[in-house]
Amino acid sequence: MNAEIIAVGSELLLGQIVNTNARFLSQQLAGLGINVYFHTVVGDNPDRLKSAIELAENRAEVIIFTGGLGPTKDDLTKETIARHLGKELVIDETALASIELFFKRTNRVMTENNRKQALILAGSHILPNNHGMAPGMVLDSGSHTYMLLPGPPKEMEPMFLQFGVQALSKVNKSNEKIVSRVLRFFGIGEAALETEVIDLIDAQSNPTIAPLAGDGEVTLRLTANHVDENTAQSMLDELEKTINQRVGAFLYGYDDTSLLKEVMKNLKERKLTITAAESLTGGLFQQELTSISGASSVFFGGVVCYSNVVKQQILQVQEETLNTYGAVSEQCACELAENASKLFNTDIGISFTGVAGPEELECKPVGTVFIGIAVKGRPTTVEKITLGGTREANRNRAVKFGCYFLLRIIKESQNAN
């Protein structure tokens, strides 16, 4: 079965936003064994949208639209498809009630054009929107399946996962499954990783191996096709085993995990609590930790210690340390981690101090970073790393390294016990 993804929106053609929806849906469709041969982006123009629909009907059985379901006049995906297929648009009472509830809950006044969002293609099956107002819908015309999804990724992604996948499974006649697995590595560069597995990449056919680097991490995506999903999984298992014999030391997780999620999982399993003193990272580590639901069992709070005054007054860093070594130093990172752990009465304290850029600090170059980790009952460690990115990249990278060191130390501590 073939699908085509049509993103509707002039903002995409003006380069104001990136079409991340096509990527998300392509990944999902691959997992369902549905081939995608084309992505199309078209503006808020009914004639050009109509031509894109006709073209897609000639090349695919499933046509997935993103965008153009909003309340405003330039949102015309439903209207254009309705005209093209000779269908009516009818008010869906459930969707209307849900839109009315959304306004009530958020204490806002519903305007008349919001009713437009409850219009659906007659005969379609609606996909509820739990994160916004415009419902999605699926229409089966006999020859084609049309799926309409909202444009904002925060609405589209959960809608597709919760309701879209099931709707597609029903119409999918192919038996072949595409099974994918992402191996996540940290602490090894893309070129170095590729060098280790280049013979496997060169010889690939099924499963395939695709390396991808980004944000300081490297991933290998393994993909296998087979009518039997278990066989496809076994093919991946075998390939993964070979890869792990070579670079397993750098593997930290699979698929959608992250270094931070692994830290959280390990802290919970070991019933350890943690706090942070963040200078360089300005709260990024704590923000990411608390973005995971259930963080409160391992994290009670922490400090953003951006200035030296806060480092001294709140976290008791000695004046002498700051005068002699500066805030960006091994000594300061050590005191911050230890004192934060004492102040918040936790098993672990982590500190981040460094020069994010663009200006140097204390005559230390941009990218100089010290990460302190104080763990009850073992000597505090401070890791110095040197980063070479922008301010934002350096802060993000520092948090990743912090998680990487934390994971290593948590696992070492366990092995020592």
Add this chain to the structure above:
Amino acid sequence: MNAEIIAVGSELLLGQIVNTNARFLSQQLAGLGINVYFHTVVGDNPDRLKSAIELAENRAEVIIFTGGLGPTKDDLTKETIARHLGKELVIDETALASIELFFKRTNRVMTENNRKQALILAGSHILPNNHGMAPGMVLDSGSHTYMLLPGPPKEMEPMFLQFGVQALSKVNKSNEKIVSRVLRFFGIGEAALETEVIDLIDAQSNPTIAPLAGDGEVTLRLTANHVDENTAQSMLDELEKTINQRVGAFLYGYDDTSLLKEVMKNLKERKLTITAAESLTGGLFQQELTSISGASSVFFGGVVCYSNVVKQQILQVQEETLNTYGAVSEQCACELAENASKLFNTDIGISFTGVAGPEELECKPVGTVFIGIAVKGRPTTVEKITLGGTREANRNRAVKFGCYFLLRIIKESQNAN
């Protein structure tokens, strides 16, 4: 003049990477006054690529390809275009020398298939690649201009800016410039905003008005075409004036600004300092504030007070407050903001407490948020808002509302003085 952007690569159709090239090129082309009506993504398949080329020839004068110029077997953009146009591929000696030099410089051995990258379409004009091996090229067939660019953004973007822009200016017969301006609104929904300006949207031709909602904000993009850029700007000025008479109260900035950047600008201008006590948002406000270079002049540090113990012990929230009203309350938000401001000795203290989800807390529903703002010399205000999104959306939205209230209070304070 119209252009179409064709990205070539199966990795895009498998969702392994996002097509950021289309975004970059679209932005650039808009600036050059070249319309883009379609983006197409096609895999490494000569037949489907050929069909995409033929289609683009019917809809655009300029066709820009990204990707498929590499050394491997599946890189076939040049080969397919050559066959389609009946052109030869010939070795470009300058490109070959540059590839040889690249291998020498990186101490790597050049393989035979790397010579493939020096092949260019006969009669084309090459675009040197200063960040990789595959040269770009431009071929003018009389009826169409074909521009071939490499896939990696780090090679493509500088190549386009350094050589591609100039090549397109030569073939662009239109002198018309497209000028765009984005007006950013907060505190008004997309539908409500549109209702206020619907007559202007209905009557639009040049300039055009496009509303876009995302992440709790609404923007209006105004776009004007004119041969004289100043005239185009004046057309936008006039339209903006009309819009501001109606919804100017919700306008907070232009183009690439954000609520947070506006907060930072206003704090700096008024030499005010700020701290934060973050429960709900777990450090997000402070992280975003410190992501802006130069934050240290207005922000020294703050607390993430995730648990009640931290609220009491570090921020001196009274036990009675927590027992009587709970942590998610107006009273707690007020004490947090005031006490943080005292602890860090700042002009302003802001606090965020609430229920991010997915579970309710203290019998208060998900999305309940209190934001406290304590400003020296005026009574502390606490705003209650009700949000309806996911955990992540609620935290993000809360920070935006915090910035919005801050901006209003900072501006009010000034007007009062």
